[in-house]
Each structure stands twice: as structure tokens, then as C-alpha cells.
Amino acid sequence: MDVRAQLVMVFNLDKCIGCHACSISCKNIWTDRRGAEYMWWNNVESKPGVGYPKGWEDQGTYKGGWVAGGNRLRLRALGKVPTLLNLFFQPNLPKLTDYYEPFDFDYGNLYGAGDADDQPVAGAFSQISGRKIESIQGGPNWDDDLSGSRLYAANDVNLEDRGIVEDYGRMFLQYLPRICNHCLHPACVASCPSRAIYKRGEDGIVLVDQNVCKGWRFCTTACPYKKVYFNWDSGKAEKCIFCFPRTETGQCNACAHSCVGRIRYVGVLLYDTERVEQALLEPDDRLVEAHRAVILDPRDPAVREAARKNGVSAQWLDAAVNSPAYALVKEFGLALPLHPEFRTFPMAYYIPSLSPVLSVEGESHELMEHGLFPEVDSMRAPLSYLASLLSGGNRDVVAAALARLIALRVFTRAKNLDQPVPGGVLERAGLDEAAAVRLYRLLTIGGYGERNVIPAQQREEQDPHVRKGAGGFGILKKAGRRK
Amino acid sequence: MLNVFIFVVLPYAALALLLFVTPYRYFSNRLVWSAYSTQFLEQKALFWGSIPWHYGILPVLAAHLVSVILPGPMKAILGNPRALILLEDIGQGLGLLALFGCLALLLRRLRTPMLKAVTSAADLALLALLLVEVATGVYMGIFIRGGPLWYLYTAVPYFHSLLAFNPQVEYVADFPMVFKVHAAGAFLFVAVLPFTKLVHLLYLPVGFLKDPPILYRWRTSKTGE
Numbered sequence A: 001m002d003v004r005a006q007l008v009m010v011f012n013l014d015k016c017i018g019c020h021a022c023s024i025s026c027k028n029i030w031t032d033r034r035g036a037e038y039m040w041w042n043n044v045e046s047k048p049g050v051g052y053p054k055g056w057e058d059q060g061t062y063k064g065g066w067v068a069g070g071n072r073l074r075l076r077a078l079g080k081v082p083t084l085l086n087l088f089f090q091p092n093l094p095k096l097t098d099y100y101e102p103f104d105f106d107y108g109n110l111y112g113a114g115d116a117d118d119q120p121v122a123g124a125f126s127q128i129s130g131r132k133i134e135s136i137q138g139g140p141n142w143d144d145d146l147s148g149s150r151l152y153a154a155n156d157v158n159l160e161d162r163g164i165v166e167d168y169g170r171m172f173l174q175y176l177p178r179i180c181n182h183c184l185h186p187a188c189v190a191s192c193p194s195r196a197i198y199k200r201g202e203d204g205i206v207l208v209d210q211n212v213c214k215g216w217r218f219c220t221t222a223c224p225y226k227k228v229y230f231n232w233d234s235g236k237a238e239k240c241i242f243c244f245p246r247t248e249t250g251q252c253n254a255c256a257h258s259c260v261g262r263i264r265y266v267g268v269l270l271y272d273t274e275r276v277e278q279a280l281l282e283p284d285d286r287l288v289e290a291h292r293a294v295i296l297d298p299r300d301p302a303v304r305e306a307a308r309k310n311g312v313s314a315q316w317l318d319a320a321v322n323s324p325a326y327a328l329v330k331e332f333g334l335a336l337p338l339h340p341e342f343r344t345f346p347m348a349y350y351i352p353s354l355s356p357v358l359s360v361e362g363e364s365h366e367l368m369e370h371g372l373f374p375e376v377d378s379m380r381a382p383l384s385y386l387a388s389l390l391s392g393g394n395r396d397v398v399a400a401a402l403a404r405l406i407a408l409r410v411f412t413r414a415k416n417l418d419q420p421v422p423g424g425v426l427e428r429a430g431l432d433e434a435a436a437v438r439l440y441r442l443l444t445i446g447g448y449g450e451r452n453v454i455p456a457q458q459r460e461e462q463d464p465h466v467r468k469g470a471g472g473f474g475i476l477k478k479a480g481r482r483k
Numbered sequence B: 001m002l003n004v005f006i007f008v009v010l011p012y013a014a015l016a017l018l019l020f021v022t023p024y025r026y027f028s029n030r031l032v033w034s035a036y037s038t039q040f041l042e043q044k045a046l047f048w049g050s051i052p053w054h055y056g057i058l059p060v061l062a063a064h065l066v067s068v069i070l071p072g073p074m075k076a077i078l079g080n081p082r083a084l085i086l087l088e089d090i091g092q093g094l095g096l097l098a099l100f101g102c103l104a105l106l107l108r109r110l111r112t113p114m115l116k117a118v119t120s121a122a123d124l125a126l127l128a129l130l131l132v133e134v135a136t137g138v139y140m141g142i143f144i145r146g147g148p149l150w151y152l153y154t155a156v157p158y159f160h161s162l163l164a165f166n167p168q169v170e171y172v173a174d175f176p177m178v179f180k181v182h183a184a185g186a187f188l189f190v191a192v193l194p195f196t197k198l199v200h201l202l203y204l205p206v207g208f209l210k211d212p213p214i215l216y217r218w219r220t221s222k223t224g225e
Helices: A021-031 A080-085 A108-112 A162-166 A187-191 A218-222 A273-279 A284-294 A301-309 A314-321 A324-331 A366-370 A383-390 A395-416 A433-445 B002-028 B044-069 B071-078 B081-111 B113-118 B121-143 B147-163 B177-195 B197-202
Strands: A003-012 A043-047 A066-069 A072-075 A103-105 A124-126 A174-178 A197-200 A206-208 A228-231 A236-239 A264-272 A348-351
Touching: A003 A301, A003 A324, A021 A043, A072 A187, A187 A197, A187 A218, A206 A236, A218 A228, A264 A273, A264 A314, A264 A324, A273 A284, A301 A314, A324 A348, A324 A433, A383 A395, A395 A433, B002 B147, B002 B177, B002 B197, B044 B071, B044 B081, B044 B121, B044 B147, B071 B081, B071 B147, B081 B121, B081 B147, B121 B177, B121 B197, B177 B197
Parallel strands: A003 A348
Antiparallel strands: A003 A264, A043 A174, A066 A072, A103 A124, A197 A206, A228 A236
16 A cells, blocks of 8 residues: 545536636736746636537547556557657647637727727737737637537537537536646656656646756647646646645645635545556446545545555644545545546546536426435436546446435425425435535535645655754755765 | 868867857756747648658768768778668658758748747748758769768768867868858857757657656655655
């Protein structure tokens, strides 16, 4: 058992209103600069939709992630020797237009335009070439709120029945906020010939070392979530850094902090590194269970001992016990990995969206009135869709998570109205009253400290006698004479 | 006078720049060490430029170097007229491939509006220099036959004399102007290498071939100090 700690973000899709506050705060802090204009380390997609970059989920085109072949994993795009042979032209690189050409508006024209019959306008111009753009062709959320459904939503690879986008009685909409998943088995790390991308041992954050990166761009293709970006100005790869300067000091990420719906949870998971690769060899529909098996119980004394041996501090172990991520992902099985079949073992988890509950008008309150579980097939968002998105096609794990959310609603409604809780509701969903109260609190009124349990990086513990008197002095590397 | 400049001053100046500026650049700011790929902004023309260019020029460059490093075995191989003709023809084909690629790259830079933002004067100058270099090389290949052989018996001993700090210009002094342009271009190439994005050719990633797929970095040692 090789126990390591990982910082994890969990998203409660039920509560995401698609306001993009997360994207804006991330943009302002990290990517509002030359070469990074088109990058959205955090973005929010409308689902069904093609997302950003367009159609990123279609690995037939983008060639991201791992493929399980027999008893080992290989990168879908290029192995090691083919990587060397393709150094001069990366055959699967996404184009700028797959994202969008970043633009701004010429506001100066509103003041400086000469006399004319018409009002002056602020025309769009490209932030790369500076040339005027007559007609903007795309943006980071171009198909926001199902706009252009026939062109975009209909091409969502998760849709079983594409006709649904024009059938307003059946159409559904939910949002999918995405950051880098800081995977346990990241394809971007494996694809880098310069070895510039690495996973931090202490907290699992995946970073690009800008000093080492030579701009070969294989990571951009290898990441199945298209969350490694190529900076066209610096000629290097960049990605979400999980706001490590914030998490290292115990603050939550900027995107999570600015989330008005409070849909995000940040916490620690302990996992067994030795079992990661084996788990990823499972067939698609068993990957969610395999994921859960790799995540370890932080209360188990054997796990705690093994973690301690690996340098996981007591504060981190405490955080793992109180982790909202552990409760939501493993304990209650509510949160599911995004596209586990890409086999990178993503460490961002999503609680599937429940609302709206029923698909047929007039029956939507039946659940509350009769305390019945709706048939999973009568949900407005088709189960097959959620299963394609969050469980590698396994409908049972999605249905189980939804059933729990419904049971929780029935229970809480009865409590709020001082009515008896319908018998067996919680039990059928695998919950008890204490668990339901805890979950209700976590999912609704839980405060900052409950939603974000982030242990600081105990840097002061490194060697206080050496660090004493040198804090802030600027000697970053080992100083002094060599003996 | 021109001979002394091209065959003595230029090579030593170029070598000095290469040896001293390259490590300085490496250790001072590696954030600017990149091939500055523009594939993200333009792909179609790059395919027809970059692939022929690299696969053409690298074997030709390697052949130039092998003759300098291993003149003995090369003499033995080129002593066989068939081998000479074969190698010369292959070299000529690769040279034409590189010429095509280089032209395609230059035209791409000039004709794609999107690339203006990422094209510096140095990029264009570099492509022009490479174009002259390849064009003169191909020209000599066509009009001064037996290239691999006369290179081995003139330029190679001259290189050896350079490396022995006893430059003997007479080996190469009587060549026509096109040869001198080719030589001057080559030395210029070495001289500007550490200042431009050409540094990318000093870095061939092979370390990753033996590594396990996932790379971890620990702030402290894994056992917590």
C-alpha cells in the first residue's frame, strides 16, 4: 500500500446556475495576459452542448486519454517512439479555431469616430492578429444556454437521441463547470517528451514547469479534457494550477471561492498509488466502482499508518477525515468522475443533476405529494445521458446517486413540514437519519469551513532551525559551502 | 582577405559565440527556450513546410558532420563509385526536400495574416539564411559533381585544421563563390544559433523513453524528510 493524498474538487451540478463567476475570477487571476487570451482554465459548459474546445469529448477526433489494451494502458494518441518521429509536426494538435479566436472591442471608436449619419460602433478585433473581425465565429461558451442547438447541442456525443434538441417538451439543460481534473494517471504527464509536466507528490496537483517545457504540444492532445493549453506567445504549455498559492495556505481555489451557488467542495482524498493502474484496466462500466476502491478510508488505522510513513502529516490526515470529498465521493457515492472511460482517473467529481425531476408536465409535484420515487426513466435529463457523461455508461451508479438525492428531498421535506417521514425511504436509498441530516447540511447550508477542508502545506515544518531567521530573505535554494 | 574572413575569423567567432552564449542563455532564462511552434495558429501550410524541411535537412546535416568526425570510414565507403553515386543522389533528394520545405515555411510566414503577431524580423532573417544555405548546397550538388568526395578531401581537412587551431585556408580557398557563400552561411548559422529560437535543435528529448509514465515531484523527500 503506497498511500498518497490528493486535493479534490467536487461539483454539485444541481446547484450550478451557469453564471460563469468561476470562469471570470480564474481569468482575472491567471489568464488575462498575452498568449493566454483564449485560455479558460475554468469554464462552464451548457449541456447538452459541444463545449470548449468544440467537441472535446470526441476522442476519435482529439485522441486524448488512455486506452486499455490487454494488461496495460497506452496513450490513445502517440507512444514514445512515434512521439519522437512526430516532433516536427504534431498530427493531432487542436487548432485555435477549435477553441475560438480571442477578440476584444474597439471602444476607442465610440469616442474618436468622425461625424457620420450613423452611430459609431465598437467593432471586434482579433487579440492575436489585431485585425478587424467582421463576424465573430466563436467564443468560450458560444452555445451557452442551448443557443444554436441544431449546430451544437445536437452534436453532443453523450446524446442517445439527437432529436431531443428540437423537442421542447423533452429538452433539458444543465451546466457543467470544468477545471483541470488533476488526474491520478494523467495522460498529459505521460506524453511530455521533456518531462516538464509533473504531479506534486504532496497534494497531487499537476503542474507544467515553464523552465523545462519546450513547447512540443503533445500534452495538449493527450489530455482528453483539453485542459492543457498552448500559449501562442511564450511557446509553452499552460494549465490550471488548482490555485496552489491559495490552497497551500489553506484557502480554497478562486473558482470555488467566487461560486455564488456554492456548488463546489474542496477536500482531501487518500488513495493507493499501487492500485491506480490496475483499476484503470477495468471495462468502461466498472470504472466508477474501481475508482472508489482505490480511494481509501482515512479512519482505517492501517491506511493512516501507511500514509504517515509516506509523509502525510497529521493535519492532512485530519483533513482527510473531515473531507467533504470523501463523504460525497466514497461514503455516499453521490459524486461521479467526469468521463472515467478516458482512463486518466480524474480527481474532479460531479454530483449528477436531479432537477427537473419529471419530464411530463403536470406530474412534477407528484413526487412531493406522494413521497414516491420517480422511475429513473422518467427524469427529464435521460439517464443514458448522465451515464455517458459521468460513469462510463453505467446507469446503475448514476441511478443510485439520484435515488439518494431524491430520498434526501423526501426526508427533508417531511422534516420541514413536521410530517412523518415515509417509511423505508432512506433505507431503500442506503441512508439512515444521521447520514441524511449530515448530507442535507453539506449539500445546502454547509459553511465555508465545511465545504472547503484544505490543510495548509506545513512548510514551516521542514526544518525550523534552518528556516529560522531566513523567512522572506530570498534564499530559495540550498545556501552555504559544500563540504 | 575575403578568404581569411570567411574561413578563419567567421568560424572562430561563431564557435566562441556558440560555446559561451548558449550556456549563458540556458542558465539565465530558460523561459525563452522553446521552438516557438506556430502550429496552433496555422496547420495546413506548416505540414508541407515543417516535415519536408526537418526530414530533409537533418540527414544532410548529419552527413556533413559524420565526414568530419569519421573521415577514415567515409573514405572507405566513398571509394566505391556506386556508393558515392547512391549517397550523392540521396543527399541531393534530401536537399531538394529541405529546399521545398524551407520555401514553404518562408511563404507561410509571409502570407498568413494570423502569423504576423508571432513573426519577428529574426524569424524571417533566419528562414532567408536557411534558404540561401540550402539553395547554394543544392546548386553545388548539381553543378559540382562528386560532392561527398570532394567535401571529404577539402572541407574536412580544413575543419580538422580549424579544430587544431592551425587554420589552413588553402584547402578551400580556390572554390567558387557559391561554396564560400555556403560556408559563410553555415558559420553565420552557428553564430546566431544561441541568440535565436534555433536553440531548440540543441535539445533532443530522449530521457523520457526510459521513464515510467507518471512523473512525481516531491517538495521534501517522500518519507517526509
